[in-house]
Each structure stands twice: as structure tokens, then as C-alpha cells.
Amino acid sequence: MPRVSQSHLDARRRQILDAARRCFISNGFHATSMQDILREADLSAGAVYRYFQGKDDIIMAIATDALGELTSAFDAALGGETARPLDEALDEMLGVIRRLSDTQDIARLILTVWGEGVRTPELAAFFNTTFHGVRQLVSRAVVQHQERGLLPSDVSADGVARVLIGALHGYVIQMALLDDPDPEAFRSSLHMFIGNTVRADPGAASMPHS
The missing domain is CATH 1.10.10.60 (Homeodomain-like)
Incomplete structure (x- = not known):
């Protein structure tokens, strides 16, 4: 054979x-x-x-694939030695979510998978592990911004990371459920909130103009 x-x-x-x-x-x-x-x-x-082995095994494999694509995008955006600007990284993540929603309906799939996590402890544990890894990446980027004087040093990096990731979760929900999610309005408004928090780069401001 x-x-x-x-x-x-x-x-x-x-x-x-x-x-x-x-x-x-x-x-x-x-x-x-x-x-x-x-x-x-x-x-x-x-x-x-x-x-x-059965349907639960298939559900876990689908959840791993779906969230794996998003965590890989997070790693590409923020996993380097020096984190990219937060607005650029979040822009990239919004673009990935939108692209995968257009091609694979990933927003509806993720929403369905999240709901199943309430019933399945193994899936809930997987979500917790995934979220923890992403939160560490974003927290690290926030700390680097704080060290450069771009974010206030007296705010919790972990708290900022949770809020930013929460915004992306909200974007997934809107892409999945709303008839008019308006991705561009979401992106520009998120930029406004970040822009009101992130200060101008002191190093860039001191550079001589050519």
C-alpha cells in the first residue's frame, strides 16, 4: 500500500x-x-x-487556528526588540481582523468560539493562556512607551493593555453582529483616543529639521 x-x-x-x-x-x-x-x-x-476524536476536538482545533492567526499578528506587530508605536500596531491588528472577517468570516467564528468557552473548561483555559500572552506583549509595549516618556509613568501598563485589547474585542463583536460596523470610523476614533494619551516623542522633537 x-x-x-x-x-x-x-x-x-x-x-x-x-x-x-x-x-x-x-x-x-x-x-x-x-x-x-x-x-x-x-x-x-x-x-x-x-x-x-469528536466535535469537541474539532472545536478546539478551530479555536486554536482562529486565535492563532490573531496572536501571530500581535507578535509580528509588537514582538520585536523595540515595540512599534501603539497606534501603528493597533492599526495593523484592525486590518488583520477586517481582512480575516472578509475572507474567513473570522469575527463571527471567534464570537461563536468565545461563547463555547463558557461551557468548556478546556477552551476557557486556552482563552486565558492566549489572552495572557497577548496582554504581556501589549504591556511590554506600553512600558517601552513609558520609558521613552510617551505615556504617563504612573498608569498601570497591564491596565492599559487590558483596555486596548478590550477595544479590539469590541471591534470583533461589531464586525460579527452589526450591519454597519464602519471599520474606518472605529479606526479613526481609536486613533483619537490613543493620540490624546500618547505624548509626542521627546527624541523626535529634539531632532534638527533638514
Whole structure:
């Protein structure tokens, strides 16, 4: 019997997850049965159970994929040795959320996954771990801004990080639920709030003009 290539296995796993994602977005987790996923993927039960033990296993894999794309974007924006300006980093995150919502309906998917976290302790633990990692990245960026005199030093870096991440959570909710989320209005208003908090860079102000 010829050996199945890893690329074939990866493609089949992706086929199952894409089918399940479409079902979950359309019908929710609890109204979606394994038979629905099998039918949408056009695969036999044996083919699907080779990769996943059941629906909860598929839900965890989808949550890992969906949030993984966003945490990777956070890492790209803020994971360098010196954090980029917060408004630029948040702009990039808003753009990623909007792009993935347009191409993969990720805002509705994430909202569905968040709701499932209330029921599933394993999923809730995963969300906590993911949120903690992202919060550390944003807190580190806030501390660097404070060290450069761009943010007040007497505010909690962790508190600022929670508020900024909360704004992105709100953006996801609006993209998922509203008929008119108006991403540009959200982006420009968030810039206004950040601009009223972040001071001009003292180093930039002291640089001679050419």
C-alpha cells in the first residue's frame, strides 16, 4: 500500500476544519452534528475520526487556528526588540481582523468560539493562556512607551493593555453582529483616543529639521 504523504494528510485535515467552520458559523456549535460536518466535508466517518476524536476536538482545533492567526499578528506587530508605536500596531491588528472577517468570516467564528468557552473548561483555559500572552506583549509595549516618556509613568501598563485589547474585542463583536460596523470610523476614533494619551516623542522633537 503506498504511503500517504504529509501534504495529503494536512490537506484532508484542513478540509474537515473548513467544513466544520462553515457549519459552526451557519448553525452554531450545538445545532451542528457530526453528521452535518461529514456531509459538508463529503467524507466518511472513518476519514474524519482518523484526525479528530469528536466535535469537541474539532472545536478546539478551530479555536486554536482562529486565535492563532490573531496572536501571530500581535507578535509580528509588537514582538520585536523595540515595540512599534501603539497606534501603528493597533492599526495593523484592525486590518488583520477586517481582512480575516472578509475572507474567513473570522469575527463571527471567534464570537461563536468565545461563547463555547463558557461551557468548556478546556477552551476557557486556552482563552486565558492566549489572552495572557497577548496582554504581556501589549504591556511590554506600553512600558517601552513609558520609558521613552510617551505615556504617563504612573498608569498601570497591564491596565492599559487590558483596555486596548478590550477595544479590539469590541471591534470583533461589531464586525460579527452589526450591519454597519464602519471599520474606518472605529479606526479613526481609536486613533483619537490613543493620540490624546500618547505624548509626542521627546527624541523626535529634539531632532534638527533638514
